[in-house]
Amino acid sequence: QALARIYQEEERPEDLLGAMESELETGPDPERALLLHSRAAELSLEACADPARAAVHYEKVLALDPTHPIAGEFLVEQLDREERYADLARVLATRLGALHSQRERQGEDASGELEGRGAEISLRIRIAALRSNPLGDTEGAIEILAPATEKGDALAVVAEPLADLYQRAGRDEDLIQLCLRAAGACNAPLERSDWHLRVGDALC
Numbered sequence: 001q002a003l004a005r006i007y008q009e010e011e012r013p014e015d016l017l018g019a020m021e022s023e024l025e026t027g028p029d030p031e032r033a034l035l036l037h038s039r040a041a042e043l044s045l046e047a048c049a050d051p052a053r054a055a056v057h058y059e060k061v062l063a064l065d066p067t068h069p070i071a072g073e074f075l076v077e078q079l080d081r082e083e084r085y086a087d088l089a090r091v092l093a094t095r096l097g098a099l100h101s102q103r104e105r106q107g108e109d110a111s112g113e114l115e116g117r118g119a120e121i122s123l124r125i126r127i128a129a130l131r132s133n134p135l136g137d138t139e140g141a142i143e144i145l146a147p148a149t150e151k152g153d154a155l156a157v158v159a160e161p162l163a164d165l166y167q168r169a170g171r172d173e174d175l176i177q178l179c180l181r182a183a184g185a186c187n188a189p190l191e192r193s194d195w196h197l198r199v200g201d202a203l204c
Contacts, residue, residue, distance in 0.1 A: 013047030034064045041071070051078065062091065066098030085134040089127055093144075096123045121157055124148050128161060138169045149178070155185050163198065172202045 020040045024033060037060040044054035055078055061071040072095050079088035099120050124144050132141035142165045148158045159182040166175035176199050183195035 013043050017043045017048060017053075030064055034061060037061045037064070038068075038071070041074075062094060066094045067102060083134075085130050089130045089135065092123055092127045092130070096120065096127065096144075099123065117151075117154070121148050121154050125158065125161060128165070132165060132168075138165055141165050142169060142171075149181070155182060159195075167202070175202045 017040055020036050020043070024036050024040070028036065037057045041054045041057035041061060044050045044057060055075065058071040058074050061068050062075065065071075072091065075091050076088065079085075079091060103117070103120065124147075128141040128145040131137040131144065142162065145158055145162045145165065148154045149162065159178060163175055163178055163182070166172075166178060179195045179199045179202070183192045183199070186192040186195065
């Protein structure tokens with residue numbers, strides 16, 4: 001740590017980064033490791049112009065703190081840009097799990113519950129889209145999206161993409177049940193009629 005301070009004072013980012021990585025190899029406690037990986041990632045990007053090195057550290061940050069916003073956003077953007085869809089789905093699933101656990105700890109009546117649930121639904125839709133299209137995993141997409149229908153406020157948002165997935169997977173019974181639930185939750189007659197038409201198509 002003393003050597004790292006010297007490098008920092010002398011504005012030697014590469015040496016400072018190397019010193020941080022050397023300290024990480026000694027197995028510091030999780031809190032210290034999180035701090036070191038976060039700072040190392042920032043240095044890799046801002047001072048060393050090495051996004052690949054930053055990604056390695058941000059992966060470690062996310063492993064230590066799955067809710068870390070900067071690490072999560074960096075990795076999501078990079079993996080999407082590089083079309084590494086399996087890795088992208090994995091990172092998003094990690095964020096989803098952390099968000100779900102955080103909401104459970106806070107309780108259903110905690111402030112920000114609605115915002116947290118909206119973020120969770122958005123993540124589920126994005127992961128399902130990745131699994132379904134680039135990755136060709138329709139059942140995996142259903143597995144991610146279906147739990148979002150357990151609460152009525154999310155049904156209107158996820159019913160359409162989930163219905164498409166059920167149809168693609170040939171799961172007619174699940175499709176019919178979903179369409180009936182969606183129709184029952186509709187206030188607009190035209191929208192309700194569209195869901196009943198899908199029921200009819202599935203029965204044919």
